[in-house]
């Protein structure tokens with residue numbers, strides 16, 4: 001396949017999905033949001049699209065009430081899609097999850113109340129699923145034992161570096177009440193991450209897309225598939241969850257860069273575009289001709305023109 005720009009294809013592609021909040025028996029969240037359908041829509045869009053991921057990372061709050069049936073339904077919805085895509089599934093614990101059913105129903109392991117920390121190797125890219133939950137609470141913590149474990153894992157660099165996947169992202173939030181539920185003692189985590197091969201931190205919990213850095217490492221928080229916390233809600237509302245703007249993210253891992261891109265779950269009416277039938281013609285051009293044909297405002301093949309002529 002012809003390389004069109006300066007970058008070769010990404011070494012790894014990850015789909016980052018968060019906060020599915022599924023309920024048992026396929027019930028609607030708050031009696032209003034068909035959360036199972038929302039997840040199904042996300043997975044359907046993913047499967048229909050051209051981007052083929054190496055892994056699907058779910059950053060927690062998988063089951064709203066930790067119900068066993070919710071985990072069974074989640075697995076039944078996600079695993080066949082992942083198999084067809086040839087992608088590994090990486091689960092992360094969230095504050096709405098419960099460790100015992102999470103371990104037994106998603107990993108076929110004995111029920112346990114221990115932190116659910118795991119390491120995944122995606123063709124040389126290390127993805128660390130770190131459990132930031134506190135049993136019985138909604139805020140986040142990482143125990144000293146977990147930090148020591150993480151430090152040990154990161155002692156040896158991975159061929160393509162590491163991604164740390166957590167539920168509670170180590171970033172500030174403008175939603176003051178959500179700040180009460182943040183990850184505690186973040187400097188202790190920073191001390192462990194500094195100087196390691198961690199290239200990106202993925203998080204959830206906030207139910208809106210947000211991006212930052214932590215200890216010099218990029219942080220990308222995916223919005224939820226269930227409902228969105230509206231940062232522009234009426235000033236009277238302390239917190240406002242809305243049934244709209246749900247999304248998931250693509251994470252493209254290049255040799256020296258990581259790129260995250262947000263994709264809405266809802267499908268919309270196409271108003272411009274052009275078909276794949278243009279590709280062979282574009283590939284057959286030399287780079288100089290391609291630039292002239294596609295970039296020049298005077299070219300009859302200008303992509304905007306091609307899109308307009310399709311309409």
Ligand SMILES: [Fe+2]
Nearest residue numbers: 019061205207
């Ligand atoms: Fe959540």
Ligand SMILES: [Fe+2]
Nearest residue numbers: 061094095205
């Ligand atoms: Fe959460």
